Amino acid sequence: MTSSYKVKLLRRHTAAERTMAFYLEKPDGFDFIPGQNIDVGLIDHDIIDPNDSARAFSIASAPHHDYLLIMARMRDNQYKNALECLPDGAQLEIYGPYGSFRLHDDTGIPAVFIIGGIGITPCYSILSHAIHEKSDRRFYLFYSNRTIADAACLDELLRMQTELVNFKCIPTLTAMGQSNNGWKYEYGRIDFAMICRHMPDPVRAKFYIVGPSRMVWPMVQHLDGRIPRANMLVEDFTGF
Template sequence: MAILPSALLHIDDIARDTVAVHFRKPDDFQFQPGQTISLTLPSEAPDAPPLRHTFSLVSAPHENELCIATRVRASPYKQALTRLRPGAELKFSGPYGKLTPPADTSRPLVLVAGGIGITPCVSLLRDATHQGSDRPIRLLYSNRSPAQAAFLEELRTLAQRNPHLRLLVTLTGPADGAWDGLRGRIDAAMLRQALQGLDAPQCYVTGAPAMVEEIRARLAEAGVPDDAVLDESFHGY
């Protein structure tokens, strides 16, 4: 697959220890919502090995720039990324990935995301809302705290704009008295709430590997067939 040139536009803080990285979209680049790219950073030394990482695109296809989001860690890649300044030359390949909308536009979609696993879901929901899709969509999103919940306010806005989208958010850590959402780890009851009333939904599960494995098992217990579940594990995020 071809390596495409790009350039950094800006980096924004969007949640605790989490940034969104915006970069130029090549004119001939096309992708589907929910897909990923492999992003290569400029070398900091002539003999340094290239730094590459795979990210889900937050952007929707209709948008005129590309965006990924990531937790900031102590890894060489993440530290080099946060040191970049606008105009830095980037390269990427893609798109990759299978978390794209079902071809049958009437088939419901259930998205289950933990932490920064929300990124492909944002792309899917931006696209569905922009397209005016009448596909029933449920999003069940888990974080430790509101401060760590990337894109939460945007997701609430999308749910207001899209009458076919229902947003369920749960916190696994402490929250102040103003929090009126769900509490605790995603369990069978929450999944039943997300699945309720939907006919043969396609389910996408994104997050840490242990969370993905647990949710797949709970979906199987709820009667969702294995071929109706796609997942993407986020390692080292």
């Protein structure tokens, strides 16, 4: 059941270039399914446009955590500026949880995440939950960013491979030359050929495509005909 709650901002840190992670107090009785999202409302309306006082964020933490984690690309707009300036302990209003983006039931079918940038947040929640549950289902994460600095939670995701037995993380950079020292993963946009290099039989998998519209819908079109559309689930982050 969706509800609204007053919560405190506990702390924040920089998660990547222009990306902040905000830890919010988790209200008593707040329950959600990994992959769902909440609206976060700024209570001090004097400092922002009243028409932009609440925005939706995927929950990046897992249900067993005692906090709610959200992440935001810090674009130059009134809402994000106001959020960034809030002191720790400031009060926020959250609404939710919302959304039908959640993992499929059949653990025998692999889950493939095709993620662009900050779209990593619902996936991060699902993977954290899977670690907590000691899940042995197969997960593949294709994680696309322009540069290493843009890739939120990359170290943690790579480390998750040691904690989650059947998880493979395949990061890729789209705006860096292949001469970059030390990068031992993929370059360029995610495509079907890249997917096939890293996993067997993708046709049988469920695909979760998350990111901005300009990434999500071309990816659906690219995979169309190769992967059944019924096996794709999208989360379009435009306007979030």
